[in-house]
Amino acid sequence: MRSELLVLVLVVGAAGKPLSRAQTDGKKLLLVSFDGFRWDYDQDVDTPNMDQLVQDGVKAKYVTPPFLTMTSPSHFTTITGRWVEDHEVVHNMMFNTTTNLKVPHKKTLTRSEWWDNGPLPLWITAQNQGLKTASYYFPGGGANYGGQSVNRVLVEESGHPDDNETEWRQNIDTVMSWFAEEDFDLVTLYYGEPDNVGHAKGPDHPDRKQIIRQIDRTIGYLREAIGRHGLNDSLNVIITSDHGMTTVKKRPEVDEIILNKYLNLLQLASFEILDYGGFGILTPRPGKEQEVYDALSNAPNLTVYRKHQMPQSFHLAHSQRLPPIVVVADLGFNLNSRFIVYVNKGDHGYHNGEMDMKMIFRAFGPSFRRNLLFPPFDSIHTYPLMCKLLGIQPALHNGSLSVTQSMLLPHDGSKQLRVSSVLLLISILRMFFS
Secondary structure (H helix, E strand, C coil): CHHHHHHHHHHHHHHCCCCCHHHHHCCEEEEEEECCCECCCCCCCCCHHHHHHHHHCEEECCEECCCCCCHHHHHHHHHHCCCHHHHCCCCCCEEECCCCEEECHHHHCCCHHHHCCCCCCHHHHHHCCCCCEEEECCCCCCCEECCEECCEEECCCCCCCCCCHHHHHHHHHHHHHHHHHHCCCEEEEEECCCHHHHHHHCCCCHHHHHHHHHHHHHHHHHHHHHHHCCCCCCEEEEEECCCCCEECCCCCCCCCEEHHHCCCHHHHEEEEEEEECCEEEEEECCCCHHHHHHHHHCCCCEEEEEHHHCCHHHCCCCCCCCCCEEEEECCCCCEECCCCCCCCCEECCCCCCCHHHCECEEEECCCECCCEEECCEEHHHHHHHHHHHHCCCCCCCCCCHHHHHHHECCCCHHHHHHHHHHHHHHHHHHHHHC
16 A cells, blocks of 8 residues: 555656646637638738748648628627537527517627527636636627636627727737636637628628738737747637628629519518628518518529428528528629618628638648648537537537547547656556566
């Protein structure tokens, strides 16, 4: 007994003080999202810092967002690993089909009743396993989940400018201090560009290229800040998005899809959101579902679905929150319920199979391979990858680590060295006491 105790004391002494769960099983993780960064936006712009990431880490050809290709649904799929029909954040707008409530996107960011539907986001799962987490403007971070909140949260206010490069750098400095000085394990950081420019000017406008250059400079600043804070050996970084962007077709080339031409919305529908890019939803009045479906089936440049008959690949049919009729416009066509003035020159919300809806994925850090061009994958699989990087057990999710596992180095060399040293010491002590 005495010799066994001595072995235990010596082993602990050789290995140093007992390591925390996070130190033993995982490293720190920064998840950065650039809203509306289409998969090919860096291909017609000089982006030296993003190009360097290809050599220093992993670049996926593209990532397929979930359908719906909108900010809130897609971000919540990334952070929960659940399809939209499971996490039930089914639109950017918070709505209630009974009361006709409609809350715009940024007003929903602290409305827990919109986000808290059972599936746990990564922040909460990580906190429940002893990690410290933070959300910097990331959609969903400002809500409570079963009464639990993220350790530290900053929520972007309505009207806040999204394109201030100086502020972008200040945000990075803040996040780096959280990691380096306060020992946070997971931080999610959100930027509202290039989505705003894509909407206002269109994906082909020179201003879109300018904001991509700004993003590239910001990524360069991020890498510099990581080194300045001594985090190169402990911080993994994933840079991604939520959806792409496409040019909205305009007159005189095409006619806008004004659905009131094909059915009397006031008489046949009790609730609608039909002026939101390429995606629309509505609740027919009692007994009118077939009439609404038939009328919309005659409208050009769109596809109408009964919710329960939607393709399985959409992962929307089992949603309890989504209204019974879903309308999806052909790529670039804008849905309009009546005659609302629509000014966007670019938009999203279209079928996630369209290449214009695909998004970026870059990753680098001590756990990632270098100079790896990775095949396309669905964003649902990012969640188990993040859990692996953090060394935590994932909550129930729809993704698979097998899809992204090969991005990672086969083992953590420093951890392996510690284990080998301990095993060697045990063998020596056994020989001594035998």
